[in-house]
Amino acid sequence: MLQLNVAKLKRAPGNEAFFKFSSNLPPQELAGEGIRFPDPVEARLNVVNTGDLLVVQGKISGRLLLSCNRCLEHFSWDFEVPFEESYAPATGGGNEYLTFSGDMMDITPEVLKSIMLALPMKLLCRDDCKGICPECGRNLNEHTCNCSTVELDPRLSVLKDFFKE
Ligand SMILES: [Zn+2]
Numbered sequence: 001m002l003q004l005n006v007a008k009l010k011r012a013p014g015n016e017a018f019f020k021f022s023s024n025l026p027p028q029e030l031a032g033e034g035i036r037f038p039d040p041v042e043a044r045l046n047v048v049n050t051g052d053l054l055v056v057q058g059k060i061s062g063r064l065l066l067s068c069n070r071c072l073e074h075f076s077w078d079f080e081v082p083f084e085e086s087y088a089p090a091t092g093g094g095n096e097y098l099t100f101s102g103d104m105m106d107i108t109p110e111v112l113k114s115i116m117l118a119l120p121m122k123l124l125c126r127d128d129c130k131g132i133c134p135e136c137g138r139n140l141n142e143h144t145c146n147c148s149t150v151e152l153d154p155r156l157s158v159l160k161d162f163f164k165e
């Protein structure tokens with residue numbers, strides 16, 4: 001849980017504090033697959049009381065264990081994502097802002113959201129991951145195989161036809 005103690009901060013407008021701490025975050029689900037944080041996630045955050053709001057700004061860094069879209073192997077992804085959210089004291093009425101009550105402000109859901117938003121569209125263990133052979137199922141990054149399923153680049157097959165004539 002990433003929680004900020006805002007007991008002092010919330011007392012007066014203009015109050016400001018810097019937080020640096022780390023915490024374990026729960027495993028998440030991404031497109032039906034479990035992903036997890038092998039290490040504690042670090043937060044470096046500045047919080048300002050603007051009068052109406054507590055504005056949190058800073059960076060979240062850590063590491064996620066993901067599985068490669070091509071070869072299905074696990075790999076770790078180091079991240080450092082910006083974080084910026086504003087929280088209003090819960091008043092009971094409708095509020096367009098995120099709210100907090102008490103002295104401990106839990107920012108875990110928003111932190112998780114910003115990490116998930118920063119994930120690359122395609123999760124690859126490396127840019128040139130060769131994937132797995134559709135015939136024998138070997139991981140082609142680690143093995144070569146003798147299967148004859150060499151996929152011809154369509155542009156090359158055009159050339160092949162060209163040379164036939
Ligand atoms: Zn891969």
Ligand SMILES: [Zn+2]
Nearest residue numbers: 133136145147
């Ligand atoms: Zn093969």
